[in-house]
Amino acid sequence: MLFSIIGIFSLTYSAISSFISSYGYIAIFVLMLLEAASMPVPSEVILPLTGYFASKGVISLYIALPLVYLSSFAGMAINYYIAYFLGKDVVYKHLGLFRIKKEDVEAFEKWFNENGPFVVFISRLLPVVRGLINFPAGFALMDKKKFYVYSMAGSIIWDTLLVLFGYYALSANSLATVLAYIAILGLVLYSIYKISMNKIKRKS
Numbered sequence: 583m584l585f586s587i588i589g590i591f592s593l594t595y596s597a598i599s600s601f602i603s604s605y606g607y608i609a610i611f612v613l614m615l616l617e618a619a620s621m622p623v624p625s626e627v628i629l630p631l632t633g634y635f636a637s638k639g640v641i642s643l644y645i646a647l648p649l650v651y652l653s654s655f656a657g658m659a660i661n662y663y664i665a666y667f668l669g670k671d672v673v674y675k676h677l678g679l680f681r682i683k684k685e686d687v688e689a690f691e692k693w694f695n696e697n698g699p700f701v702v703f704i705s706r707l708l709p710v711v712r713g714l715i716n717f718p719a720g721f722a723l724m725d726k727k728k729f730y731v732y733s734m735a736g737s738i739i740w741d742t743l744l745v746l747f748g749y750y751a752l753s754a755n756s757l758a759t760v761l762a763y764i765a766i767l768g769l770v771l772y773s774i775y776k777i778s779m780n781k782i783k784r785k786s
Contacts, residue, residue, distance in 0.1 A: 618657025633748025665720025706736025
């Protein structure tokens, strides 16, 4: 099982790396658009590789970062408006298109209803499930301005940290340096998560 996971990750990493290397900004925009729209494309691979290629001069960091923000915004907007205008019943019938389980969306919907818009922010800092909150927010007809503000606040933190991680850590020649950057990234994300969850608990 472990070797299968490692194999899949290696193939994914290799495919995304090759795609970005070949198509640059277009690849980054398309991949992050799909990721933000809940497609099974890992930002945990895309963003560090974006930073890595920027460190090697293949792309510009100052163009790549705004492009990542823009594609994240566009992707989350797609799901939000699908849920907002079509409603829960229609969306649930077609969740298979996004490879999402109905149970997962229902769990996020419950979390959203119990804790309010702030859940939109913290969800953007959680790997794998970052895009799931788009649907409950749309179902609840959440105010568009609040949705975008909370969503982009979390996404900008996540996107920036992972791109900079790739820029500084993946390009380092020292294993100790790479491990130090991994530890720092993990600590920062964990601290943000804990502070956010404490705020949610106080709201409940």
